[in-house]
Amino acid sequence: MPPRCLPLLLHIRSYTTPSSKPIVHIPSNSSIYAFGSPARSRTPLIHDISWTVREGDAWAVVSGSGSGGGGKGAVFKTLLGHTRIAPPTQGAQAAWAHAGGLYPFLSSPSESVDPYTKIALVSFRQRSSGGGSGAFFDYTARYGALWEAEDRVTLRGSLGDLTAEKKPFFEELTSRMGLEDLLDLPLLALSNGQTRRARIVKAILDEPEVLLLDEPLTGLDPPSRSALTAVLAHLHEASSPRIRVIIGLRKGEHIPAWVTHVLEVGDGRAVVRSPGLYYQGVGGGVGGLRKEGEKMGEQVGKAEIRRGRIGEVLVDMKGVNVSYRERKVLQNINWQIRQGERWHLQGANGSGKTTLLALLTGDHPQSYTQRHLLLPSFSPSSSSSCSSTNSSPSASPSSPSTTPSDTPNQTSETNTKLAPAHTLQPRKRTPTAHLRRLIGVVSPEMFDAFPRRHPGMSVWEAVGTGFDGGFVPRTRGAARALGTKEGGKGDKGGQGGVGWVDVSDEEVDLALASGLEGVKLEGVDLKGKEGKDGLEDEDEERREEVRKCLREWRVERCWEVLSALGPAAYAPAPSPSPSPSSPSPSPSPSPSSPSSSLSPTPALSPSSQPYPTPQTIAFARTPFTSLAPGEQRLVLLMRALVGRPPIVLLDEVWSGMDGGMVRAARAYLRGEGESTDEPGEEVEGGGAKGGEKEGQGMRGVDETQAVVVITHWEEEVPWEGEEVRRFKLG
Numbered sequence: 009m010p011p012r013c014l015p016l017l018l019h020i021r022s023y024t025t026p027s028s029k030p031i032v033h034i035p036s037n038s039s040i041y042a043f044g045s046p047a048r049s050r051t052p053l054i055h056d057i058s059w060t061v062r063e064g065d066a067w068a069v070v071s072g073s074g075s076g077g078g079g080k081g082a083v084f085k086t087l088l089g090h091t092r093i094a095p096p097t098q099g100a101q102a103a104w105a106h107a108g109g110l111y112p113f114l115s116s117p118s119e120s121v122d123p124y125t126k127i128a129l130v131s132f133r134q135r136s137s138g139g140g141s142g143a144f145f146d147y148t149a150r151y152g153a154l155w156e157a158e159d160r161v162t163l164r165g166s167l168g169d170l171t172a173e174k175k176p177f178f179e180e181l182t183s184r185m186g187l188e189d190l191l192d193l194p195l196l197a198l199s200n201g202q203t204r205r206a207r208i209v210k211a212i213l214d215e216p217e218v219l220l221l222d223e224p225l226t227g228l229d230p231p232s233r234s235a236l237t238a239v240l241a242h243l244h245e246a247s248s249p250r251i252r253v254i255i256g257l258r259k260g261e262h263i264p265a266w267v268t269h270v271l272e273v274g275d276g277r278a279v280v281r282s283p284g285l286y287y288q289g290v291g292g293g294v295g296g297l298r299k300e301g302e303k304m305g306e307q308v309g310k311a312e313i314r315r316g317r318i319g320e321v322l323v324d325m326k327g328v329n330v331s332y333r334e335r336k337v338l339q340n341i342n343w344q345i346r347q348g349e350r351w352h353l354q355g356a357n358g359s360g361k362t363t364l365l366a367l368l369t370g371d372h373p374q375s376y377t378q379r380h381l382l383l384p385s386f387s388p389s390s391s392s393s394c395s396s397t398n399s400s401p402s403a404s405p406s407s408p409s410t411t412p413s414d415t416p417n418q419t420s421e422t423n424t425k426l427a428p429a430h431t432l433q434p435r436k437r438t439p440t441a442h443l444r445r446l447i448g449v450v451s452p453e454m455f456d457a458f459p460r461r462h463p464g465m466s467v468w469e470a471v472g473t474g475f476d477g478g479f480v481p482r483t484r485g486a487a488r489a490l491g492t493k494e495g496g497k498g499d500k501g502g503q504g505g506v507g508w509v510d511v512s513d514e515e516v517d518l519a520l521a522s523g524l525e526g527v528k529l530e531g532v533d534l535k536g537k538e539g540k541d542g543l544e545d546e547d548e549e550r551r552e553e554v555r556k557c558l559r560e561w562r563v564e565r566c567w568e569v570l571s572a573l574g575p576a577a578y579a580p581a582p583s584p585s586p587s588p589s590s591p592s593p594s595p596s597p598s599p600s601s602p603s604s605s606l607s608p609t610p611a612l613s614p615s616s617q618p619y620p621t622p623q624t625i626a627f628a629r630t631p632f633t634s635l636a637p638g639e640q641r642l643v644l645l646m647r648a649l650v651g652r653p654p655i656v657l658l659d660e661v662w663s664g665m666d667g668g669m670v671r672a673a674r675a676y677l678r679g680e681g682e683s684t685d686e687p688g689e690e691v692e693g694g695g696a697k698g699g700e701k702e703g704q705g706m707r708g709v710d711e712t713q714a715v716v717v718i719t720h721w722e723e724e725v726p727w728e729g730e731e732v733r734r735f736k737l738g
């Protein structure tokens with residue numbers, strides 16, 4: 009896409025003299041509140057904001073750290089009329105309203121205009137989910153034949169009817185944005201980057217007066233990024249159509265050259281900066297990812313490689329192909345993924361990265377037709393095992409066996425080691441439900457599809473769905489078990505089920521048949537006591553012990569990820585009250601509510617404090633839907649990690665998160681908290697010097713797990729150098 013200019017942009021409509029009134033105006037020292045909160049009794053989302061956008065300005069709104077992901081989100085909500093702006097005095101309020109309110113340039117004494125019909129937002133969120141109902145929607149539909157009429161709407165059809173006058177502009181724009189060859193594809197078939205570009209093009213063609221683009225460059229490959237930046241620069245200069253663009257960026261993200269002003273939002277404050285000054289305040293790397301002077305990834309990968317810990321094969325594909333009629337998307341792909349490996353999956357938008365991952369997760373129907381696609385599955389013939397370590401999964405065991413014969417019956421002595429618990433099988437023979445348990449996924453599709461309709465689903469419940477990779481909270485028995493009376497309709501667990509995770513009969517069976525790791529199960533004979541009287545009773549007893557054991561491990565895991573990635577890690581607060589950035593009405597924790605299961609091992613704490621802290625407990629109870637999008641993303645990352653699955657897929661994992669969240673997540677993935685808290689110095693030959701707890705505690709992924717990261721930004725991969733392997737799709 010050569011950087012041609014867009015002459016047509018400038019001539020499509022006759023130039024109209026710009027209004028001398030400001031485009032956006034928030035009077036000095038105003039506060040912004042979520043709707044429904046009384047002015048003086050609640051913490052504002054943003055306080056002391058003064059902001060005026062004038063004709064010709066080009067603004068970027070940047071989330072600073074400590075914003076809880078709601079920083080720029082709160083500003084965008086305000087621009088869309090979804091918050092209440094409170095000027096400091098009644099006089100200021102009256103003057104502001106008289107001058108035209110938030111959008112003075114749209115106020116006209118002669119005609120009444122609803123300004124919000126003139127404003128459009130394109131967010132990093134990809135597709136509309138469940139028709140906006142919050143129900144789960146099948147994000148895998150695009151991989152199969154598209155049957156429904158609505159699924160067959162083409163990109164061209166979705167862009168609306170074109171007048172003859174607009175047609176040249178349309179052609180120029182779609183060509184510049186690399187969409188011309190995709191116009192006749194079903195909208196649903198487009199890749200994430202293609203969809204994002206298409207949505208921006210549609211918004212431009214609709215010619216709003218103000219266009220809000222939240223993280224428009226996220227997920228775009230470098231050529232698409234340059235093309236979009238150039239189009240936006242021309243749009244900024246164009247007098248017709250006159251579209252004022254305001255972009256939202258993460259702190260540290262590259263600020264396009266045409267941006268003239270920056271509004272930085274964080275910690276409930278908004279500060280105006282010039283882009284030049286702003287650059288000085290930002291550390292290196294993308295998205296504020298790297299701390300100054302930080303050298304990434306020296307501890308984990310290299311040490312593990314030295315120790316020869318790179319392990320068994322988890323995925324094996326040879327000659328893999330995917331095509332849709334004549335459109336060949338993947339051709340002859342050979343790839344092996346092993347334990348301990350950290351992969352960076354690269355490729356331009358539309359090169360097939362998501363398709364490849366959908367083969368691994370079994371979501372893609374063509375995964376069944378591959379001749380050589382071996383995936384992990386629970387091995388029915390491997391023996392049970394129960395580890396005394398804390399770092400490995402329960403019903404999501406982490407050490408594979410390439411052949412069932414590698415796993416002879418084990419005694420209780422071997423139960424203290426990582427035990428083989430799953431095996432490689434052809435996709436055809438691998439139940440998809442097993443793949444859901446064995447592969448943790450964060451992706452734009454998952455973010456969009458994750459159901460938000462479940463009444464009051466708490467953060468705890470959302471995280472807990474990661475144990476089986478499903479979408480339905482698993483806290484049915486919580487109210488009874490925890491002895492709470494609060495389990496009303498929609499809150500079956502009482503207090504959001506916090507401190508409880510159900511373990512199904514099927515999971516107990518799986519644990520008994522395939523292995524059970526990471527769980528203290530002293531004295532439980534998983535093989536049964538054959539020949540004794542009352543075998544049935546003993547079986548039942550054993551099953552209940554296994555269930556209890558799994559449940560305790562799961563509860564502990566939930567607290568670990570919530571502590572490592574929750575607000576205590578990204579926005580530590582001195583008191584348990586919710587941070588201003590969190591719009592959620594988190595109940596403050598009552599000292600009586602945590603049951604004994606709310607007090608897991610203090611040694612796992614990221615700081616010297618025992619966890620969970622009151623702040624973490626309050627966060628666990630918060631309704632998932634009330635979180636800012638960045639926080640929801642982080643919760644879905646917790647969900648992907650909580651079961652310690654052997655494979656973790658991180659697709660565009662940082663979008664929507666602020667700098668503090670990204671840093672907390674990277675530190676957890678790389679085990680930085682672990683090395684600071686528990687010295688456990690790594691030594692050649694394995695083990696850890698003086699570190700009984702090596703591999704335990706605050707390490708998001710360990711050497712038995714493989715991670716695949718998909719991003720167009722090298723800097724976004726949490727590991728670097730020789731510890732990262734690269735797989736590039738052409």
Ligand SMILES: Nc1ncnc2c1ncn2[C@@H]1O[C@H](COP(=O)(O)OP(=O)(O)OP(=O)(O)O)[C@@H](O)[C@H]1O
Nearest residue numbers: 197198199200201202332357358359360361362363
């Ligand atoms: N049902 C379909 N019919 C035709 N083409 C399809 C269909 N589904 C996907 N494609 C095409 O397959 C290609 C690969 O899509 P995929 O989502 O895997 O790309 P990607 O590498 O993940 O891109 P991005 O970086 O934008 O996320 C795209 O060009 C897409 O248009």
